[in-house]
Amino acid sequence: xxxxxxxxxxxxxxxxxxxxxxxxxxxxxxxxxxxxxxxxxxxxxxxxxxxxxxxxxxxxxxxxxxxxxxxxxxxxxxxxxxxxxxxxxxxxxxxxxxxxxxxxxxxxxxxxxxxxxxxxxxxxxxxxxxxxxxxxxxxxxxxxxxxxxxxxxxxxxxxxxxxxxxxxxxxxxxxxxxxxxxxxxxxxxxxxxxxxxxxxxxxxxxxxxxxxxxxxxxxxxxxxxxxxxxxxxxxxxxxxxxxxxxxxxxxxxxxxxxxxxxxxxxxxxxxxxxxxxxxxxxxxxxxxxxxxxxxxxxxxxxxxxxxxxxxxxxxxxxxxxxxxxxxxxxxxxxxxxxxxxxxxxxxxxxxxxxxxxxxxxxxxxxxxxxxxxxxxxxxxxxxxxxxxxxxxxxxxxxxxxxxxxxxxxxxxxxxxxxxxxxxxxxxxxxxxxxxxxxxxxxxxxxxxxxxxxxxxxxxxxxxxxxxxxxxxxxxxxxxxxxxxxxxxxxxxxxxxxxxxxxxxxxxxxxxxxxxxxxxxxxxxxxxxxxxxxxxxxxxxxxxxxxxxxxxxxxxxxxxxxxxxxx
Numbered sequence: 001x002x003x004x005x006x007x008x009x010x011x012x013x014x015x016x017x018x019x020x021x022x023x024x025x026x027x028x029x030x031x032x033x034x035x036x037x038x039x040x041x042x043x044x045x046x047x048x049x050x051x052x053x054x055x056x057x058x059x060x061x062x063x064x065x066x067x068x069x070x071x072x073x074x075x076x077x078x079x080x081x082x083x084x085x086x087x088x089x090x091x092x093x094x095x096x097x098x099x100x101x102x103x104x105x106x107x108x109x110x111x112x113x114x115x116x117x118x119x120x121x122x123x124x125x126x127x128x129x130x131x132x133x134x135x136x137x138x139x140x141x142x143x144x145x146x147x148x149x150x151x152x153x154x155x156x157x158x159x160x161x162x163x164x165x166x167x168x169x170x171x172x173x174x175x176x177x178x179x180x181x182x183x184x185x186x187x188x189x190x191x192x193x194x195x196x197x198x199x200x201x202x203x204x205x206x207x208x209x210x211x212x213x214x215x216x217x218x219x220x221x222x223x224x225x226x227x228x229x230x231x232x233x234x235x236x237x238x239x240x241x242x243x244x245x246x247x248x249x250x251x252x253x254x255x256x257x258x259x260x261x262x263x264x265x266x267x268x269x270x271x272x273x274x275x276x277x278x279x280x281x282x283x284x285x286x287x288x289x290x291x292x293x294x295x296x297x298x299x300x301x302x303x304x305x306x307x308x309x310x311x312x313x314x315x316x317x318x319x320x321x322x323x324x325x326x327x328x329x330x331x332x333x334x335x336x337x338x339x340x341x342x343x344x345x346x347x348x349x350x351x352x353x354x355x356x357x358x359x360x361x362x363x364x365x366x367x368x369x370x371x372x373x374x375x376x377x378x379x380x381x382x383x384x385x386x387x388x389x390x391x392x393x394x395x396x397x398x399x400x401x402x403x404x405x406x407x408x409x410x411x412x413x414x415x416x417x418x419x420x421x422x423x424x425x426x427x428x429x430x431x432x433x434x435x436x437x438x439x440x441x442x443x444x445x446x447x448x449x450x451x452x453x454x455x456x457x458x459x460x461x462x463x464x465x466x467x468x469x470x471x472x473x474x475x476x477x478x479x480x481x482x483x484x485x486x487x488x489x490x491x492x493x494x495x496x497x498x499x500x501x502x503x504x505x506x507x508x509x510x511x512x513x514x515x516x517x518x519x520x521x522x523x524x525x526x527x528x529x530x531x532x533x534x535x536x537x538x539x540x541x542x543x544x545x546x547x548x549x550x551x552x553x554x555x556x557x558x559x560x561x562x563x564x565x566x
Contacts, residue, residue, distance in 0.1 A: 015069050019073075020073060024077060027077075027093055030046070030047070030061060031046070031047050032044065032045075033045035039059060040063050043092070043096045043139070048060045063100060066097060066101045067101060067102075068102045070101070071098055075110070077090045083121075084120035084121035085136075087113065088121060088136065091110045092110075092111075092118075094106055095110045095114060108147065112152070114139075114143060115143050115144055116152075118136040119155060122159050130167065130172060130174075130175045131175065133163060133175075134163070134175055134178050134179060137163060137182065138182055140156040141153070141160065141182070141186070145186075153188075153189070157190075157191075161195060161198075161199075163175075164176050164179035164202070165202065167179065168180075168202040169202075171209070171219070171222055173222040177225045177229075180199060180203070184196075184229075203230050206223070207227055207249055210223035211253035212253075213256050218253070223249065223250040223253050224250045226250075227246040228276075231244075231247050244280065244282055248277075248285060250273075251289070254270070255273065255292065257269065258270050258292070258296070263296045263297065263299045263300045267293050267300070270289050270293045274290055318407070322408060322411040325340065325408040326411050326412045326415045326416065334412070334423070334554060335558075337405070337408050337412065337551075337554075338554040338558060339558065341404075341408075342514050343394055343398060343401075345390070348390060348393050352389055363381055363383065364382075364384075366380050367379050367389075367392060377522045379523060390513075391516075391521055391523035391524055392523050392524075395517055395523065395524040398517065399525075402547070403544070405548065406543060406544050406547045409547050409550070419449070420442055423554075424441065424442060427557045430467075430560060431470075432467040432470045432471045432474070432559050433470075434466075434470060437463055440462075440463055441460075441463055443455075444553075448546055448549075448550050453541045456546050456549065456550070457545065457546055457549050458531060460549050460550065461528050461531055461549060464519065464552055464553055465494045468494065468503065468556065469497060471559060472492070472497055472503055477502045493520070494519060495529075511558070514555065515552060515555070519552065
């Protein structure tokens with residue numbers, strides 16, 4: 001059809017044929033930017049934007065390629081084209097770009113023509129893709145409101161309303177949900193009471209049909225889309241009973257579907273339901289679902305595959321590594337091992353940046369961690385949740401390097417006959433270990449040397465926390481915070497201490513994030529909280545974890561008075 005128009009000799013008297021063809025085709029390469037993300041502050045934006053080595057941003061197509069001749073050509077094509085959707089595109093481009101390109105005000109005939117063309121294209125169902133029809137409805141309403149044309153506002157609204165009813169009946173959730181939000185959210189669209197009633201009645205019907213397990217229309221996802229919108233409306237009334245009824249109807253549908261699903265998938269669905277119940281104050285329902293999640297978790301291993309990556313270190317290389325780690329005096333070896341196994345955060349960040357390029361799909365996928373009977377943490381993609389993925393990768397690195405740390409400490413004990421006194425003398429070099437804690441520290445270290453991992457871990461971890469609390473006092477920070485009861489103070493937790501600016505400045509990023517990850521962050525091993533809250537099982541108190549605990553203690557001992565004073 002486009003080439004048929006271009007062959008018309010009366011199309012333009014000045015533009016060369018190549019320009020006519022380019023302008024006619026390029027009009028359909030501009031993308032809709034309904035979220036106001038266009039670099040030109042226009043409705044239409046480029047298909048692609050890239051940055052060159054010089055930092056210059058290049059767009060394709062680019063508004064800079066347009067001129068008055070192209071605008072005139074689009075005006076001509078609007079009148080000559082037959083298909084309403086094509087006419088709408090040319091007229092809308094003229095209205096959207098005219099002032100930017102020619103510095104002249106566009107003629108209202110084109111905005112009116114665009115509205116009429118969109119209206120025809122949607123009314124006659126000429127868009128093959130339903131989402132394109134939704135975009136057309138949204139745009140015609142926006143244009144009609146902008147020029148304050150009451151007649152066209154009403155016509156556009158009715159067109160959108162009819163399209164909503166059609167897709168609501170067919171339960172095309174991706175379409176009707178957008179249309180519902182468009183009609184309800186825009187306060188400038190005047191809906192009659194009957195129209196509002198019909199909209200919400202359609203949602204009630206969708207909720208009822210899609211939440212019934214014996215119905216051919218059973219679809220908990222569509223039920224949720226309807227339930228959430230109904231609940232928000234009832235809450236504004238307010239009618240909390242009806243709001244909770246709508247949410248519960250959807251939630252129970254998912255609870256039923258979860259009974260037949262594999263454990264991990266069921267837990268994922270149920271967690272979403274639980275969060276919605278909790279957010280809306282539906283405590284009894286949230287408790288019921290929480291128990292269901294715990295029950296499903298008992299068979300979590302079903303349907304899941306173990307992933308293992310094997311690596312081998314030649315004996316001669318391991319021997320050379322251990323010789324290097326444990327060479328010199330006992331104090332020198334302790335200091336070398338301690339500093340060597342503190343993760344380098346910069347290296348971890350570089351690894352994550354490489355993953356974005358090397359494995360872009362993996363970089364986008366969120367990661368969920370399961371702890372016993374619940375989801376403990378969830379992090380987004382590397383770019384969308386950089387802090388979360390950094391902590392996850394740090395935890396993984398700490399776990400992998402734990403093997404080499406344990407071998408190093410084992411070799412150190414053999415080569416230097418490590419004693420309580422040698423370790424205590426290393427700790428004594430730091431001002432953060434107080435005299436009144438020496439007995440506890442000795443008992444923890446003695447338990448470590450005797451292989452009593454359970455006792456060593458339980459004794460050493462609180463001493464690390466107390467040492468950091470002492471450090472906070474030494475750098476002039478407050479180790480107390482207001483208590484829950486008025487007029488009381490409480491000690492800051494380890495998590496709070498490690499997030500204090502003064503502590504982070506004193507420890508540096510590497511040591512701060514290491515201690516936070518290993519001891520106090522759910523995305524890491526979170527050992528302090530796991531142990532102190534009684535969440536660790538007996539098998540977890542093994543030698544490797546005990547070695548890492550001692551290492552954390554030795555890492556804190558690297559703090560010197562000069563650092564604190566500085």
